[in-house]
Amino acid sequence: MDVFKASFGVALLFVLSACGNAKSTESVYKKSASPYCAQTRIQSKYIVEWEDDRFTTEFAESEEDFKENFLKPKLDEIRSAEPDYVAAFNQPVRTSNLQQTFADSQSWGQEIIEASAAWSRGYSGQNVIVGVVDSFVDTTHPQLKGNILINDREIPGNGIDDDGNGYVDDVAGYSFISQPGTNPSTNPHGTHVSGIIAADPSYGRVKGVAPQAKIVPAPFISNDGQGSLGDAILAMQYVASRGAKIINASWGGAPCVGALGSAFAKLSAQGILLIVAAGNSGIDIDQYPVYPASFLIPNQITVAASTSLDFLASWSNNGYQGTHLAAPGAQILSTVPGNSYGYMDGTSMSAPFVAGAAAVLWSARPEASAAQIRQALVRSVDISAGHEFRVASRGRLNIRKALEELQRILP
Numbered sequence: 001m002d003v004f005k006a007s008f009g010v011a012l013l014f015v016l017s018a019c020g021n022a023k024s025t026e027s028v029y030k031k032s033a034s035p036y037c038a039q040t041r042i043q044s045k046y047i048v049e050w051e052d053d054r055f056t057t058e059f060a061e062s063e064e065d066f067k068e069n070f071l072k073p074k075l076d077e078i079r080s081a082e083p084d085y086v087a088a089f090n091q092p093v094r095t096s097n098l099q100q101t102f103a104d105s106q107s108w109g110q111e112i113i114e115a116s117a118a119w120s121r122g123y124s125g126q127n128v129i130v131g132v133v134d135s136f137v138d139t140t141h142p143q144l145k146g147n148i149l150i151n152d153r154e155i156p157g158n159g160i161d162d163d164g165n166g167y168v169d170d171v172a173g174y175s176f177i178s179q180p181g182t183n184p185s186t187n188p189h190g191t192h193v194s195g196i197i198a199a200d201p202s203y204g205r206v207k208g209v210a211p212q213a214k215i216v217p218a219p220f221i222s223n224d225g226q227g228s229l230g231d232a233i234l235a236m237q238y239v240a241s242r243g244a245k246i247i248n249a250s251w252g253g254a255p256c257v258g259a260l261g262s263a264f265a266k267l268s269a270q271g272i273l274l275i276v277a278a279g280n281s282g283i284d285i286d287q288y289p290v291y292p293a294s295f296l297i298p299n300q301i302t303v304a305a306s307t308s309l310d311f312l313a314s315w316s317n318n319g320y321q322g323t324h325l326a327a328p329g330a331q332i333l334s335t336v337p338g339n340s341y342g343y344m345d346g347t348s349m350s351a352p353f354v355a356g357a358a359a360v361l362w363s364a365r366p367e368a369s370a371a372q373i374r375q376a377l378v379r380s381v382d383i384s385a386g387h388e389f390r391v392a393s394r395g396r397l398n399i400r401k402a403l404e405e406l407q408r409i410l411p
């Protein structure tokens with residue numbers, strides 16, 4: 001009887017693997033027919049999703065070369081492959097002469113979301129790691145340098161991958177920028193986003209929402225504001241491998257990449273919270289989806305921008321299904337490279353307010369799941385008369401209330 005069972009098992013395995021062998025380069029290689037995708041395609045570069053759940057980017061002279069010489073010999077190990085496409089910041093917008101309720105405050109965002117209610121109770125994002133998948137981060141900025149997660153198994157500057165994680169000298173994060181571009185150190189975006197999340201107020205004027213959280217910088221967008229979706233996927237996998245519980249994604253790409261959706265779904269399934277900027281085109285993304293904002297995977301929060309008068313910013317993307325809550329995104333002061341400061345506007349600034357808030361909540365209740373943190377943030381928003389936002393929750397982030405909500409979810 002045992003022998004019969006065993007041989008049946010072998011037969012079944014054989015059948016399954018025979019099905020697996022039915023793959024062809026045509027069934028594995030996926031390319032969008034959309035003309036828009038053709039315009040944003042990065043020539044000679046491809047994204048490969050492997051059967052063991054890894055992603056890599058590969059280069060080939062032509063599509064034929066890629067299919068014949070890369071895909072065909074490795075067909076059994078590859079789940080899918082497709083061209084790589086451009087990803088870019090949601091173009092920042094300038095809002096001028098806003099009449100401010102928090103008139104002279106450089107920290108109106110931190111005040112309106114009641115961040116100090118969490119700080120005074122001792123919750124500042126301690127022991128929580130946030131991945132900043134963005135542009136260059138100035139890790140020497142006095143307000144950031146103590147908040148960068150250091151990989152102490154890696155010896156800096158020796159050209160050797162000491163900890164064997166596949167990345168040489170990744171002491172303070174790793175750069176995934178592969179697109180040609182000028183010196184990345186002048187692009188302030190990643191440094192600004194990082195300051196909103198975790199700037200330490202002991203060393204300057206910016207009050208990071210989670211001033212004790214640790215940042216893992218994984219830049220993939222070059223100085224010109226563009227990067228590739230393939231590099232974004234590698235950067236997100238990297239920050240996850242360094243222990244990030246939260247990933248901030250203040251960028252968008254063409255609606256052409258299946259691999260990006262697959263990468264987001266895998267990170268979500270690992271219990272990682274993905275905070276995504278809704279975009280700055282002033283459109284309803286329920287009607288006109290943009291990605292990754294519109295993926296709507298379980299542990300994703302898509303964030304619209306609010307102003308200091310507590311309205312939805314006119315340029316903020318919105319949608320009652322596709323966006324979840326609003327957070328401050330206009331006239332936001334934060335850190336910029338070279339021990340300096342600057343104001344920026346955009347949903348790119350709103351997402352890190354929510355990422356910081358998630359870090360604060362996780363430092364209060366380390367046992368919470370990503371789904372519980374998400375629920376606490378989205379359910380507890382401020383909704384005031386005449387200020388209803390075109391987002392699923394109808395309101396704007398409030399950390400004090402989110403902490404109370406988390407206590408209700410996890411008594």
Ligand SMILES: [Ca+2]
Pocket residue numbers: 154161162163164165166167168169170
């Ligand atoms: Ca390494």
Ligand SMILES: [Ca+2]
Pocket residue numbers: 154155156157158159160161162168169170
């Ligand atoms: Ca090294």
